[in-house]
Amino acid sequence: MIDFSRNYFDLFGLPARFRFDPAALDAAYRALQREVHPDRYAAAGDAERRLALQSSARVNEAYRALKDPVARARYLLSLHGVDLRDEAENALPVEFLERQLERREAVSDALAARDAPALAALRADVDGEASREEQRVATLLDGDGDPHAARAAVRELTFLAKLAADIDAMQSGLDD
Amino acid sequence: MALLQISEPDALPAKPLRRLAVGIDLGTTNSLVATVRHGIPVVLPDAEGRPLLPSIVRYGEGDVAVGYAAQAEQARDPQNTIVSVKRLMGRGLADLADARRFPYRFVDTPGMVRIATRAGVKSPVEISAEILKSLRVRAETGLGGQLAGAVVTVPAYFDEAQRQATKDAALLAGLPVLRLLNEPTAAAIAYGLDNASEGTYAVYDLGGGTFDISILRLSKGVFEVLATNGDGALGGDDFDHRVYCWAIEDAQLPPLAPEDTRLLMVKAREAKENLTIHRSAPIGATLADGTKLDLTLTAETFTTITQNLVAKTLAPVRRALRDAGLSPADVKGVVMVGGATRMPQIQKAVAEFFGAPPLTNLNPDQVVALGAAIQANVLAGNRSDGDDWLLLDVIPLSLGLETMGGLVEKIVPRNATIPVTRAQEFTSFRDGQTAIAIHVVQGERDKVADCRSLARFELRGIPPMPAGAARVRVTFQVDADGLLSVSAREETSGTEAAIVVKPSYGLSDADIARMLEDSFRHAEDDMAARALAEAQVEADQTVAATRRALETDGDLLSPSERAAVDAALAETQRCREGADHRALAAATAALNAATAELAARRMDRGVARALTGRQIDALT
Numbered sequence: 129m130i131d132f133s134r135n136y137f138d139l140f141g142l143p144a145r146f147r148f149d150p151a152a153l154d155a156a157y158r159a160l161q162r163e164v165h166p167d168r169y170a171a172a173g174d175a176e177r178r179l180a181l182q183s184s185a186r187v188n189e190a191y192r193a194l195k196d197p198v199a200r201a202r203y204l205l206s207l208h209g210v211d212l213r214d215e216a217e218n219a220l221p222v223e224f225l226e227r228q229l230e231r232r233e234a235v236s237d238a239l240a241a242r243d244a245p246a247l248a249a250l251r252a253d254v255d256g257e258a259s260r261e262e263q264r265v266a267t268l269l270d271g272d273g274d275p276h277a278a279r280a281a282v283r284e285l286t287f288l289a290k291l292a293a294d295i296d297a298m299q300s301g302l303d304d
Numbered sequence: 305m306a307l308l309q310i311s312e313p314d315a316l317p318a319k320p321l322r323r324l325a326v327g328i329d330l331g332t333t334n335s336l337v338a339t340v341r342h343g344i345p346v347v348l349p350d351a352e353g354r355p356l357l358p359s360i361v362r363y364g365e366g367d368v369a370v371g372y373a374a375q376a377e378q379a380r381d382p383q384n385t386i387v388s389v390k391r392l393m394g395r396g397l398a399d400l401a402d403a404r405r406f407p408y409r410f411v412d413t414p415g416m417v418r419i420a421t422r423a424g425v426k427s428p429v430e431i432s433a434e435i436l437k438s439l440r441v442r443a444e445t446g447l448g449g450q451l452a453g454a455v456v457t458v459p460a461y462f463d464e465a466q467r468q469a470t471k472d473a474a475l476l477a478g479l480p481v482l483r484l485l486n487e488p489t490a491a492a493i494a495y496g497l498d499n500a501s502e503g504t505y506a507v508y509d510l511g512g513g514t515f516d517i518s519i520l521r522l523s524k525g526v527f528e529v530l531a532t533n534g535d536g537a538l539g540g541d542d543f544d545h546r547v548y549c550w551a552i553e554d555a556q557l558p559p560l561a562p563e564d565t566r567l568l569m570v571k572a573r574e575a576k577e578n579l580t581i582h583r584s585a586p587i588g589a590t591l592a593d594g595t596k597l598d599l600t601l602t603a604e605t606f607t608t609i610t611q612n613l614v615a616k617t618l619a620p621v622r623r624a625l626r627d628a629g630l631s632p633a634d635v636k637g638v639v640m641v642g643g644a645t646r647m648p649q650i651q652k653a654v655a656e657f658f659g660a661p662p663l664t665n666l667n668p669d670q671v672v673a674l675g676a677a678i679q680a681n682v683l684a685g686n687r688s689d690g691d692d693w694l695l696l697d698v699i700p701l702s703l704g705l706e707t708m709g710g711l712v713e714k715i716v717p718r719n720a721t722i723p724v725t726r727a728q729e730f731t732s733f734r735d736g737q738t739a740i741a742i743h744v745v746q747g748e749r750d751k752v753a754d755c756r757s758l759a760r761f762e763l764r765g766i767p768p769m770p771a772g773a774a775r776v777r778v779t780f781q782v783d784a785d786g787l788l789s790v791s792a793r794e795e796t797s798g799t800e801a802a803i804v805v806k807p808s809y810g811l812s813d814a815d816i817a818r819m820l821e822d823s824f825r826h827a828e829d830d831m832a833a834r835a836l837a838e839a840q841v842e843a844d845q846t847v848a849a850t851r852r853a854l855e856t857d858g859d860l861l862s863p864s865e866r867a868a869v870d871a872a873l874a875e876t877q878r879c880r881e882g883a884d885h886r887a888l889a890a891a892t893a894a895l896n897a898a899t900a901e902l903a904a905r906r907m908d909r910g911v912a913r914a915l916t917g918r919q920i921d922a923l924t
Contacts (some may be wrong), residue, residue, distance in 0.1 A: 166723060173850070173895065175900030182783070
């Protein structure tokens with residue numbers, strides 16, 4: 129049975145850092161699922177199967193939260209006791225917002241023109257900015273940086289991830 | 305070990321009992337049943353040695369024919385001979401864009417469409433159950449005993465209504481369903497285990513009536529589905545129909561009678577199959593009014609008239625890759641599944657898209673049933689040392705709730721690995737609101753009207769509070785079988801409500817009960833004997849599992865805990881000798897309860913073992 133009070137990093141035996149080895153996470157994830165997945169308890173009793181279901185769902189949730197950089201950053205902030213939902217401190221820098229507004233317009237134009245290559249180029253552009261932002265988040269979260277200072281960077285990263293997901297949905301729409 | 309000998313003088317054979325389990329591919333065009341024999345998955349043929357069962361049911365004068373016998377009559381009796389019933393599963397008449405293509409007398413009943421036959425009005429569930437029953441009898445005859453369980457495959461892109469309809473059909477056919485398994489995943493298991501593959505693979509599955517694409521990562525015996533997508537109404541049938549339309553246009557035929565429609569559809573299919581190896585195919589037929597048809601379809605024409613169908617399969621492929629965060633070049637191999645993938649233009653399109661020829665070194669008709677048999681064997685509890693693999697599957701479509709303004713709030717996104725538990729908080733909308741309506745929906749669209757409604761329930765008895773003060777936490781849980789349960793709890797008062805989701809538009813429980821009763825009245829199945837047999841299988845499994853647990857981890861129990869487990873074990877074995885299935889079921893349940901603590905401690909031990917060698921100091 130999984131200790132539900134343990135944090136996600138502990139669960140996988142990984143250090144609680146933003147920068148980490150994805151292969152180590154994948155390997156630990158597979159090793160844990162091998163132990164707790166309900167299909168491993170197909171021949172077991174109800175009690176064991178119920179435990180397996182809860183544990184396996186927990187491991188899936190933990191994996192999802194650590195695999196994705198935005199979710200991982202937000203989770204690390206929550207471990208540091210920083211609440212991202214605090215609206216008062218959530219204002220994004222004006223120049224960042226201006227840049228994203230321009231980008232949104234370009235995305236809308238590309239969608240209206242059903243221009244798949246242009247959308248793909250914009251998506252790559254967002255990816256580029258997101259990975260630079262990830263570097264910043266890593267420095268702030270993993271170094272001696274103040275987690276409160278990391279909050280702004282994580283907010284920007286979240287914003288970029290949302291934009292990337294929106295572009296993906298548009299690209300899927302164009303596929304039909 | 306010594307402990308075991310003392311407490312179990314009358315021990316059952318040390319080897320766990322082998323339970324008969326099968327995998328069933330319930331296809332649009334053909335169905336198959338397979339099992340694992342001596343560690344090797346094999347398809348079970350019929351008495352004449354034929355592996356396939358055409359998915360065709362004919363309601364004759366006082367009898368029901370299934371398979372080849374029904375197929376032989378289809379052109380003569382099209383309105384009572386049902387083909388491609390899979391396309392109707394879980395669908396209302398309004399859902400069927402192509403209803404006019406079928407020569408049936410449809411009855412537009414609420415929920416699922418039905419068909420008027422000479423044997424009465426039949427639902428797609430009942431018709432599918434005839435196919436499944438035929439396969440069950442084939443398996444029980446071939447294996448010489450009652451089946452402990454079956455894994456039935458469904459297209460990955462089937463929604464809840466279609467899955468529930470399939471489960472209902474199995475229930476009606478007297479098949480204990482271990483799991484519904486996604487067809488491309490089944491194929492990947494068969495392929496991956498057979499080829500000891502590692503890396504990222506795509507499974508391109510074009511069946512008779514459905515298209516699925518799944519992207520999987522195979523690593524050290526773990527099959528991880530990364531993304532799945534598809535089209536629930538696109539398959540080989542549509543290629544036949546294009547040929548049919550082409551023939552009508554080319555020969556300038558007037559609207560056809562049902563018999564002629566079916567005849568020409570059969571000829572169209574033959575021509576399509578011919579073009580797999582030949583450059584041209586003849587289409588010859590004599591219609592009811594004596595009109596003679598003599599056409600030739602070339603491979604070029606066939607490719608031209610079907611090119612948008614081929615293109616239509618590539619859109620879901622792109623979507624699945626995008627969801628998995630991969631490009632075509634990341635895919636190491638493409639496994640082709642389904643008879644329709646034999647078409648040369650499909651193979652060419654897939655090769656061009658992925659930049660590599662697809663893998664065709666396995667029988668595309670059989671691979672799904674073989675994979676299902678492998679999974680059935682494990683789920684029936686027959687896992688042996690060689691079966692050290694694990695499947696991590698996903699849900700194909702997002703699950704969510706209706707919020708204000710008819711909008712959908714997604715709770716579990718598509719492609720989430722199951723089992724999964726997600727919770728979200730909602731609040732009240734009006735002052736003094738004492739009840740909240742929970743409407744569970746499935747789909748990718750933002751508006752409730754564009755998604756499938758799965759279930760509705762209400763959380764009542766919330767104490768009156770100002771709008772926005774109530775905190776309702778709604779939890780979605782999807783288990784490893786893909787079964788969804790939803791619960792809601794108002795946090796400040798502790799008011800709770802929960803539901804296990806069964807789609808509201810399928811058959812009602814009363815419908816199923818009635819059909820079951822009908823089928824039992826006609827068959828010789830003895831329900832009490834069946835119940836006892838099932839309870840015995842369950843008891844044997846629990847006893848065997850408990851003994852294995854005691855043998856490997858008996859040291860985790862104190863002497864008094866051990867005594868309690870031993871007592872429950874003895875009671876179960878005592879009831880096992882009797883004929884009272886209720887007493888046996890109760891004893892088995894008590895044994896399960898008595899071993900709950902042992903189960904938890906064993907899992908602790910397993911988890912600790914999994915992380916050994918990795919950051920031991922991080923474990924508390």
